[in-house]
Amino acid sequence: xxxxxxxxxxxxxxxTDPRILHARxxxxxxxxxxDFNNLITLxxxxxxxxYSLRVFHQIPSPNIVSWTSLISAHSxxxxxxxxxxSMLCHPTFSFLPNQRTFxxxxxxxxxxxxxxxxxxxxxxxxxxxSFNDKPFCGSALVNFYSxxxxxxxxxxxxxxxxxxxxxxxxxxxVCLAQNSRCVDSLxxxxxxxxxxxxxxxxxxxxxxxxxxxxxAMEQCRIIHGHALVAGFDRNVVVGTALIDAYGKAxxxxxARRVFDENVSVLNVVAWNAMLSGYAQQGDKNSVLExxxxxxxxxxxxxxxxxxxxxxxxxxxxxxxxxxxxxxxxRVRYGLEPGLEHYTCLIGAFGRAGRLEDAETxxxxxxxxxxxxxxxxxxxxxxxxxxxxxxxxxxxxxxEVNPYxxxxxxxxxxxxxxxxxxxxVTEMRKMMKDRRVRKxxxxxxxxxxxxxxVFLAGDRNHEKAEEIYAKLEELIEECEKxxxxxxxxxxxxxxxxxxxxxxxxxxxxxxxxxxGLVSGTPPGKALRIVKNLRICRDCHESFKYISRVVEREIxxxxxxxxxxxxxxxxxxxxxW
Numbered sequence: 210x211x212x213x214x215x216x217x218x219x220x221x222x223x224x225t226d227p228r229i230l231h232a233r234x235x236x237x238x239x240x241x242x243x244d245f246n247n248l249i250t251l252x253x254x255x256x257x258x259x260y261s262l263r264v265f266h267q268i269p270s271p272n273i274v275s276w277t278s279l280i281s282a283h284s285x286x287x288x289x290x291x292x293x294x295s296m297l298c299h300p301t302f303s304f305l306p307n308q309r310t311f312x313x314x315x316x317x318x319x320x321x322x323x324x325x326x327x328x329x330x331x332x333x334x335x336x337x338x339s340f341n342d343k344p345f346c347g348s349a350l351v352n353f354y355s356x357x358x359x360x361x362x363x364x365x366x367x368x369x370x371x372x373x374x375x376x377x378x379x380x381x382x383v384c385l386a387q388n389s390r391c392v393d394s395l396x397x398x399x400x401x402x403x404x405x406x407x408x409x410x411x412x413x414x415x416x417x418x419x420x421x422x423x424x425a426m427e428q429c430r431i432i433h434g435h436a437l438v439a440g441f442d443r444n445v446v447v448g449t450a451l452i453d454a455y456g457k458a459x460x461x462x463x464a465r466r467v468f469d470e471n472v473s474v475l476n477v478v479a480w481n482a483m484l485s486g487y488a489q490q491g492d493k494n495s496v497l498e499x500x501x502x503x504x505x506x507x508x509x510x511x512x513x514x515x516x517x518x519x520x521x522x523x524x525x526x527x528x529x530x531x532x533x534x535x536x537x538x539r540v541r542y543g544l545e546p547g548l549e550h551y552t553c554l555i556g557a558f559g560r561a562g563r564l565e566d567a568e569t570x571x572x573x574x575x576x577x578x579x580x581x582x583x584x585x586x587x588x589x590x591x592x593x594x595x596x597x598x599x600x601x602x603x604x605x606x607x608e609v610n611p612y613x614x615x616x617x618x619x620x621x622x623x624x625x626x627x628x629x630x631x632x633v634t635e636m637r638k639m640m641k642d643r644r645v646r647k648x649x650x651x652x653x654x655x656x657x658x659x660x661x662v663f664l665a666g667d668r669n670h671e672k673a674e675e676i677y678a679k680l681e682e683l684i685e686e687c688e689k690x691x692x693x694x695x696x697x698x699x700x701x702x703x704x705x706x707x708x709x710x711x712x713x714x715x716x717x718x719x720x721x722x723x724g725l726v727s728g729t730p731p732g733k734a735l736r737i738v739k740n741l742r743i744c745r746d747c748h749e750s751f752k753y754i755s756r757v758v759e760r761e762i763x764x765x766x767x768x769x770x771x772x773x774x775x776x777x778x779x780x781x782x783x784w
Contacts, residue, residue, distance in 0.1 A: 249278040273304045281313040289317045290327060308345040311335050315349035319356035328353050332366075342370045348380040355384035364393075375407045383415035391419035392660060395428060408439050410446050417450035421457040424738040424765050427658040429454045433467075443471060449479040456486020459736055459763045459770055461495075477508050484517035490770050491524040491779055512544055519553035524769050526560030526783055548576045555582055559589025560783050564598055580609045587616065591623030592783065599623035600632065614640070614647045652716035652739045656727045663719040670719075672726060679722040680713055687753040694746055717747045717764065725758065734761040742766050742784065752776045 249261040261282045268275050276296045283289040293306075293314055311331055318328035332341065332350055340346040347370040354363035367373070367381045378401040385394035398416040401408070413436050420428040433442075433451055441447040448471040455464035468475070468483045480503050487495040496518055503510060515538045522531040531554045538544050546554075551574045558567035567586055571578050587602035603620035606613055617640040624632045653662040663670070670676060694713075717739050724735040743766040751762050755773045764771040772779040 249275070249282055273307055273310065277307060277310045277313065280310060284313045284316045285320065287317070287321060287324075289313060290324065305338060306334075308340055308343055311340055311346045312349035315346075315353040319353045325357055328357075341366060344370065344372065344374050344377050348376045351377070351380040351384055355380070355387055358388055360385055360388040360390050360393075367397075373404075373406065375401075375409050375412065378406055379409045379411040379415065382412045382419075386415040386418040386422075389422065391422045394419035395423075395425075398432075402435070408435065408441070410441055410444055413439070413441055414446050414450040417447070417454040421450075421454035423653060423655070423660055424458045424736060425655045425660055426458045426460060426736060427655055428660075429458055429460075429463075431658065443474060445471075445474050445476060445479065448475060449482050452479055452486065453482040456482060456489065457765070459490070459734075459765060459772070461486045461490055461492070472506075477503070477511060477514070480508060481511070481513040481517060484514060485520070488517040488520040488524070489765075490772070491521060493518075493521040493525050493527070493530075496521040510542065512538075512547060512550070515542075515544065515546075516549055516553065519550055519557075523553040523556040523560065524780070524784075526557060526781075528554075528558045528561040528563055528566070531557040548574075548579065548582075551576060552581050552585060556585045556589070559585055560592075562589075562593050564590055564593060564595055568598070578605075580606055580613060583609065584613075584615060584619075587619050591619050591626075594623075594626065596623050596627040596629055596632075603636075611643060612645050614645050617645060618647055648741060650716045650739065650741050652720040652737055654720040654724050654735070654737050656724060656729060661720070661723055663716045663723070665716050665719075666714045667716065667719055670723065672723060675726045676719055676722045677714075679726050680718060683722070683750075683754055683757060684713060686757045687750060690753050690756060692750060692753040694750075713750075715744060715747050717743060718750070721751070721754065721762065732760065734763050736763045737765070739764065739766045742768055743771065748773075748778065748782070748784075752778060 248264045261279065265271065265275060265279045271279075276292070280289045280292050280296075283292065293310070296306075311334075314331055315328060318324040318331065332353075335341040335346055335350065341350065347366055350366045351363040354360070354366065363381065363384045367377065370377055378397065381397050382394050382401070385391070385397060395416060398412060398419075401412065413432060416432050417429065419425075420432060429451070432454075436442050436444075436447050436451070448467060451467045452464045455461070455467065464483060464486045468479065471479070480499070484496055484499055484503075487499065500510065500514060500518055503514065515534065518534055519531055522534065535546050535550060535554055538546055538550070551570065555567045555570050558564075558570065564586075567589060571582050571586060583602050583606035587599055587606055590596075590598035590602055599620050600623075603616045606616040610616075617636055621633050621636045624630075624636065650665050651662060653660050655661075661670070667673070668677075717737055720737045721735055724737070729735065743764055748764075748771065751764065751771075751773050753776065755762050756776045760774075762771075762773040764773070766784070768784050769780060771784070
């Protein structure tokens with residue numbers, strides 16, 4: 210059998226039923242332990258795990274390769290951990306685990322939520338055996354810590370590794386990308402390229418994921434260029450990542466170009482990425498056009514396809530259309546709407562001002578409303594001047610999470626807009642008593658391939674003096690056009706003047722001013738990303754600024770995209 214496996218005729222070995230090869234092995238006049246080890250692997254690849262265990266028991270004196278083959282065959286099952294313990298306790302055990310043993314076990318631990326302590330024990334053993342700094346074992350440990358959302362632990366393992374190869378870098382880049390450490394992920398990718406380490410599909414797609422989260426347009430283009438040179442441009446994983454990255458960077462035209470160039474090899478995941486790009490822009494017409502094209506190409510839309518359609522309708526406040534598509538999803542396609550689909554439906558009704566209908570849907574849907582549902586209702590009621598409902602929804606949201614700062618802030622804004630100052634004070638006191646702090650706003654902008662991050666009132670940037678001078682200039686120009694600052698925070702009227710001044714130092718305004726003073730080419734859109742919902746004053750002022758500087762301003766906040774040009778925004782002032 211070894212000849213069939215090792216002579217280079219892998220296709221024949223893979224296409225042959227391993228039971229046939231097993232029979233030949235048993236009939237052979239000469240067999241060695243490696244024959245049985247290979248059979249264990251073949252049975253596992255053929256989803257015949259019971260046979261792999263049977264073969265293992267036929268080995269007179271299994272060695273570490275035999276045990277590792279068995280453990281690897283069951284790496285998707287807790288059985289692999291039991292086999293490892295059995296190996297350590299076996300009376301004939303006189304050898305040490307190897308790198309592949311640890312790698313398979315780390316993979317198992319990463320897939321089991323209760324196996325974290327076992328994984329820590331493996332890490333400890335790998336340290337004692339000096340395996341932790343080896344590429345194969347180290348990469349598996351990085352992946353293990355990544356799955357448990359401990360990127361700092363993963364980075365320590367990565368930094369201790371010697372002679373890092375492409376698998377190591379790929380694991381680290383993906384780990385940081387999956388754990389929202391986007392800048393660090395791109396930094397590791399850049400370090401990999403500086404060291405001339407070969408890229409992989411995973412390192413490129415991981416870097417693209419980070420660029421997408423940052424909406425870093427120039428980084429997307431740089432990585433795209435690298436993917437072309439590396440020959441990954443026609444790969445379905447990289448192609449999908451490119452579509453997602455360009456879409457999240459607000460460049461749906463580039464996303465569509467990549468999509469059209471690769472459409473023959475793309476799967477439904479890539480189609481959904483393109484649909485999502487249009488949906489976040491609120492471009493319902495393009496979403497519907499692409500959805501119908503997906504069907505004509507023979508694909509079956511899945512729940513994510515419908516989620517993109519419903520997101521577009523929700524952003525546009527199209528309640529009736531959303532309701533029809535929920536029904537279409539259920540009746541015509543046999544797909545049961547999930548909680549996220551109902552959340553979009555509730556958001557559409559809320560944005561349309563049909564607050565009672567939105568609440569009824571939330572109470573009657575076949576799911577327990579979560580924080581996102583109550584937050585959508587809270588935002589809608591505050592937007593449409595319904596303070597009683599806003600207060601009620603805030604309390605429902607706080608029942609789910611008493612430390613959700615958005616519940617206090619949005620409710621207080623809605624109450625203050627109605628002049629209910631006593632209740633505003635009560636809300637502020639409740640927030641203080643529970644030691645809840647409003648999440649700090651952060652905004653970032655990419656200039657010449659470098660991402661610059663700003664906090665509200667930030668004066669740490671090297672160009673802080675120029676930034677604040679530019680803001681003063683913009684205030685004067687906007688006021689000439691009729692701009693009046695909007696005050697809608699949790700403060701009393703006596704503090705309005707001071708608060709109004711502070712509004713001009715919000716993080717998104719600082720990022721915008723930096724974009725203007727940093728030499729961004731005239732006519733080029735200014736692209737800003739914010740970790741929270743853009744405030745009403747920033748949104749309103751950006752409409753005036755777009756007229757002053759005669760430029761398009763694109764803001765991606767936590768809810769959606771805002772494309773602002775000539776004093777108007779694609780969101781229709783509803784978000």
